[in-house]
Amino acid sequence: MDHMPENWGRPRNDVYGEYQSAIHNAGQGPQSRTQTPSITGTSVIAMKFDNGVMLAADNLGSYGSLARFTDQERLIKVGNETVVGISGDASDQQYIELLLERLLIEDNYPQDGHHLRAPHIYEYLSRVMYNRRSKIDPLWNAILVAGKNDDGSPFLGYVDLLGVTYSSPSIATGYGAYLAIPLMRKIVSEEADAKNVSEEQARKVIDECMKVLFYRDARSLDKYTVATVTLDGEVKMDKNVRCQNMNWRFAEGIRGYGTQKQ
Amino acid sequence: MTSIGTGYDLSNSVFSPDGRNFQVEYASKAVEADGTAIGIRCADGVVFAVEKIVSSKLLVPGANKKIQTIDRHVGVAYSGLTPDGRHLVDRGRSESYSWRGTYKVPISVPTLADRLSGYVQAYTCYSSVRPFGVSVIVGGVDDSGPHLYTIEPSGAFWGYMGAATGKGRQAAKSELEKLDLPNISARDAVKAAAKIIYVAHDDSKDKDFELEISWVSTSETGGLHQFVPKELLEEAERLAKADDDDEDDDDEMDED
Numbered sequence: 173m174d175h176m177p178e179n180w181g182r183p184r185n186d187v188y189g190e191y192q193s194a195i196h197n198a199g200q201g202p203q204s205r206t207q208t209p210s211i212t213g214t215s216v217i218a219m220k221f222d223n224g225v226m227l228a229a230d231n232l233g234s235y236g237s238l239a240r241f242t243d244q245e246r247l248i249k250v251g252n253e254t255v256v257g258i259s260g261d262a263s264d265q266q267y268i269e270l271l272l273e274r275l276l277i278e279d280n281y282p283q284d285g286h287h288l289r290a291p292h293i294y295e296y297l298s299r300v301m302y303n304r305r306s307k308i309d310p311l312w313n314a315i316l317v318a319g320k321n322d323d324g325s326p327f328l329g330y331v332d333l334l335g336v337t338y339s340s341p342s343i344a345t346g347y348g349a350y351l352a353i354p355l356m357r358k359i360v361s362e363e364a365d366a367k368n369v370s371e372e373q374a375r376k377v378i379d380e381c382m383k384v385l386f387y388r389d390a391r392s393l394d395k396y397t398v399a400t401v402t403l404d405g406e407v408k409m410d411k412n413v414r415c416q417n418m419n420w421r422f423a424e425g426i427r428g429y430g431t432q433k434q
Numbered sequence: 435m436t437s438i439g440t441g442y443d444l445s446n447s448v449f450s451p452d453g454r455n456f457q458v459e460y461a462s463k464a465v466e467a468d469g470t471a472i473g474i475r476c477a478d479g480v481v482f483a484v485e486k487i488v489s490s491k492l493l494v495p496g497a498n499k500k501i502q503t504i505d506r507h508v509g510v511a512y513s514g515l516t517p518d519g520r521h522l523v524d525r526g527r528s529e530s531y532s533w534r535g536t537y538k539v540p541i542s543v544p545t546l547a548d549r550l551s552g553y554v555q556a557y558t559c560y561s562s563v564r565p566f567g568v569s570v571i572v573g574g575v576d577d578s579g580p581h582l583y584t585i586e587p588s589g590a591f592w593g594y595m596g597a598a599t600g601k602g603r604q605a606a607k608s609e610l611e612k613l614d615l616p617n618i619s620a621r622d623a624v625k626a627a628a629k630i631i632y633v634a635h636d637d638s639k640d641k642d643f644e645l646e647i648s649w650v651s652t653s654e655t656g657g658l659h660q661f662v663p664k665e666l667l668e669e670a671e672r673l674a675k676a677d678d679d680d681e682d683d684d685d686e687m688d689e690d
Contacts, residue, residue, distance in 0.1 A: 270538065274531060281503055281527070283661055 209261035209312040211235055213246045214391045215348030216257035217381050218316045219356045220326045220341040220366035221374035224402040225318040227257045228378045230386070231412075232393035239393065247399045249407055251276055253319050254290040255399040256297070259345040260313035260333065268311060271300065290319025290327040290401075294337075302335025310334070314345035318401050326366065326403065341366050344381075347389040352381035371400065383415045394418070445561045457565055458558050461587035464567035465514040469643060470602035470634040471500065473511060473571040475582040475595045475616045476623040479651025480573035482511040483627035485602065485635050488642040501648045501661070505530040507540055507574045509648050509659035513600030514568030514587075522570055522585075526550050543574045543581035547591050555589025569599035574650050575657050580616070602634025609633055620651035624662055628670035632678040645671055 174180065182191050211233045218227040233241030246265065248256045250272050258265045275296060279288050288296075294317040304310050314332040321327045330345070331337045341363050342356035356377055360366050378398060386394045394415040400408040442448055443456030450456060469485040484500040500519065501511045504526040512519040529549050533541035550572065558565050565587045572591075573582040584599060585591045596610030609630040618626065624647055631645055647667055650659040662670070 266538075270534065274534065277506055277531075280506065280658075283499075283503060 205309040209264070211240060211262035212312075212391070213244055213259045213262060213265070214389055215344055215346040215352065215385055216246065216259045216314070216316050217344040217348045217352040217356065217378065217385075218257060218318050218328055218342070219360050219369075219374055219377065220328055220363075221360070221369040221371055222367050223371060223404075224320075224400060225255075225326045225328050226371070226374045226378050226401075227255055227316060227318050227399045228382050228396050228413075229257050229259065230382065230393040230396040232391065232395075233262050234391045237390065239391075242393060242395065245397060245411075247397050247409065248272070249399070249409065250293055251279075251287055253401060253405050253407060254288075254293055255318050255401055255407060256293065257316040257318070257345075257399070258313050259315075261311070264311040264313050268297070268300075268313065268315070272297075289322060290317055291321055291329075293317055293319070294327070294329040294331070298329075298331040298335065298337045301331050301333065305333060305335045316343055316345060318399070320401070320403060320405070324403055326401070347392075348381070348385060351384050351388055355381050355384065371402075375400075379413070379416070382413075383418060386415050387418070446557075446564055447559050447561055455558060455588070458588045461514075461565040461567045462569075465569045465587065465599055466601060466603075468513040468515075468600050469500070469640075470598060470600040470606050470631060471511040471513045471569075471571055472599075472606050472610065472627060472630055472634075473573050473582045473584070473594065473597040474610065474613070474618070474623040474627055475573065475580050476618045476620045476651070477580075477616060478653050479575050479580050479620045479649055479655070480509070480582050481620060481623040481627050481649045481651075482509055482571060482573065482647065483624075483631050484511050484513075484646040485600070485631045486644045486646055487640045488644055491642075495644070499646060501646045503659045504546065504572075505534075505540060505574075505659075507576060507650060507657050507659060508543055508546060508572065509574060509650055510570050510572050511646075511648075512568045512570045513603075514566075518566045519568045519570065522550060522554070522566060522568065525553055526572075540576065542576045542578065543572065543583070544593075546574075547572045547581070547583040547585065551583075551585045551589050551591035554585055554587065558587075558589055571597050571599065574659060575652055580650070598630075598634075601639075602631075602636065606630050606634040620649055620654045621666070624649060624666060625670045625673055628667075628674035629677050632674040633681075645674075 216229040227247055229246040231244050232239055233244040246258050250256050297315055310333040312333050317329045319327050329339045330343045341360045344352040359369050359377055382396050386392045396413050398410040398413055442450035446457040469487045471484045474481045482501050486500050502523045503509055530541040554566050557563050570585045582594050582597055583591050584597045595615040598606035613626055627647055648661045
């Protein structure tokens with residue numbers, strides 16, 4: 173008795189040749205990976221000031237060039253004193269949020285009063301990002317982590333889909349790297365500069381950067397969130413901020429786009 | 435227990451002719467030998483308290499906690515074999531971890547209690563394993579409010595407004611019945627819990643014990659399971675001690 177069901181009712185091997193069983197052993201087709209992001213968030217910008225770090229990111233989720241979602245929150249509070257800002261693919265952002273939530277839950281198990289700080293969360297995220305790029309299946313994001321060091325000084329770090337990491341007193345992802353960084357470096361270029369910048373000054377520059385980005389970045393929104401991590405361990409989330417004092421008069425003179433004839 | 439020695443208690447999952455599973459009953463004995471653990475369901479949360487017997491003066495204070503966190507919103511307290519409790523907590527953590535991975539929301543407390551009890555029950559069904567030597571009080575706050583359950587070594591799980599296991603469970607249960615459940619506030623429940631543990635504690639058998647109290651409450655902890663703040667624990671313990679001493683004095687006077 174042949175116990176292999178696929179052989180039952182088959183023509184005899186000695187007459188018709190071996191049964192081609194390759195079809196049974198085939199896998200589930202080629203493995204697919206994210207090759208391009210779909211819903212995306214644009215720049216996240218951040219700078220240090222004398223009493224902490226300030227970040228901003230707009231609330232847009234773009235579907236290609238379509239402004240698909242206008243209520244996306246891309247600045248995430250992680251624990252009590254860290255904020256993670258995520259640009260790039262929205263579904264990968266949601267996955268990163270799940271990872272961070274699990275990380276914090278695990279951190280809470282011992283109930284010993286110790287908690288992960290920004291550098292630890294940054295280290296974790298950078299390993300995740302590098303690990304995924306090494307599988308040629310990257311999480312399509314550029315991430316800023318802001319918070320406090322163990323010694324109480326401000327922390328700000330960048331990590332992207334390639335696993336590239338760096339730290340600087342003013343950082344921006346995406347288009348912001350070209351438009352916002354020069355503006356932020358005007359007042360905070362070196363690490364030491366941050367000590368001479370107040371929260372109000374930093375806020376002014378951040379608001380200005382978000383306005384410039386809205387003017388020039390076609391995937392941006394004039395509604396954004398500003399998060400402030402202060403060294404006393406406070407995280408303030410200022411939501412639904414709008415760009416102020418914009419002037420679009422110049423738009424009338426633009427030719428070559430849209431429906432105008434001349 | 436006249437049936438002892440008849441051979442029906444030698445293997446797990448075997449019924450005796452009168453319908454008992456002795457290994458499970460013996461596991462319950464291990465629970466009854468350990469310090470009292472209680473849970474109180476209050477207006478907007480759950481309070482846990484444990485009488486942790488300190489077996490040696492050389493132990494580090496606060497070590498070997500018997501209240502643990504399973505997820506942000508779920509805590510457990512147990513009486514019985516500590517390592518068995520640890521293992522069940524690990525299981526609970528991985529259940530709530532995988533739930534989060536699948537559904538992207540926190541696991542509800544009834545679901546978690548159901549799954550844990552199923553796990554405990556499986557350990558009563560095979561001769562290659564022994565039942566859990568713990569009674570676990572599982573509680574927390576979720577979308578549908580506060581929940582409190584006890585999982586027994588048999589795998590049975592019951593919902594309670596006030597739950598008690600361990601050595602002093604009888605005394606603790608009669609004290610719990612006097613409370614205004616489930617309308618008591620979380621803060622009052624903490625103080626009541628401390629008193630109950632002191633009442634349930636038997637000075638003549640065990641000298642030293644550590645009082646552990648934790649809570650999950652919408653108003654007090656924002657729905658997170660945490661140990662109560664040091665000041666509150668100290669205040670609750672002070673009130674409980676004062677109360678306990680009064681009663682002792684009363685007893686002495688009665689004797690006179």
